Amino acid sequence: MDIYSSLVVIHILGTILGVGGATFIEIFLTKSLRDGKVDATEGGFLKITFIIVRIGLVLSLFSGIGFLLLYKFSDQAFRIYNPVLWAKLSIIAVIIINALLLQAHKISLYWGSSLSLVSWYFAFIIGALSQGPFIFYSYTDIIIPYILSMIVGAFVLERIRIFFKKTTQ
């Protein structure tokens, strides 16, 4: 297996762990918060899932930087200046900063969970389609739908939480 294929495998693995982990954090949170509090068992599951997401982030970051270095060394520097790549990097930066804000309790669950989930799915979609139609998109073509999805996502996730809370009572 050559370097490029290895990087693709690691990057996909990282994305699977990140997207899957972020999805399961939402599922566990919705299930846990039905009674208004997170007990020890539920907290344990959440903790493990957070670790999985962080492993996914590390794998994605390392392989992502690996791709950039590979482009640089193989005289494909033009790929580094692609706005789609910059949009993806901005979304990854949001994931990283959001995790810090959540840990410091400086962001509400309403925005924090949406930022995490929507960002991971957007990064995954951009990555999956970046060799296809997305290659010609501008930075704002991606960031504006991303911000809108985040606002809608926050509202939808909150409604889901309220719905499951009501059905439990």
Next chain:
Amino acid sequence: MTKLIILVTIHIFLLLTAGMFLYSFILILLNKKGTNKKSLLRRSVPAFLAILISYFIGIIYLSPYYLGKEGFITDASINANIPQLVFIRELLLIPLVILAFFVMISVWKYGNKVNEYVKYKASLLTLSLITLFVTTILVFLGIFIP
């Protein structure tokens, strides 16, 4: 050329590794339940070592520029900006090593008091955030300039 590629790759990945340890360090510091000296040391020591080794590798791979050799990027418009950027990056590497060292030594000496003194925790957090920010900038500068 291959030797240079390997050196640059190791240099960038070491900085990225340092960034990961610093990020983990900050996450632990932000934990509301508190933390202990051992967990902080387990992250600050590798971060400092990674930055230090990366700095020395940086010196080795940056040296060809001062000998007048060509960079990896062959685009003339990009090459025109290289000397200035290389100079800035090299300047940024020195305070980064000092910052990482200061964070590590501070944890080493006063790490067991981190939960008692809020101001100490806040200053440690600020320092590590600055270190992480500079590390991230250096990773990206390392990709955009040879």
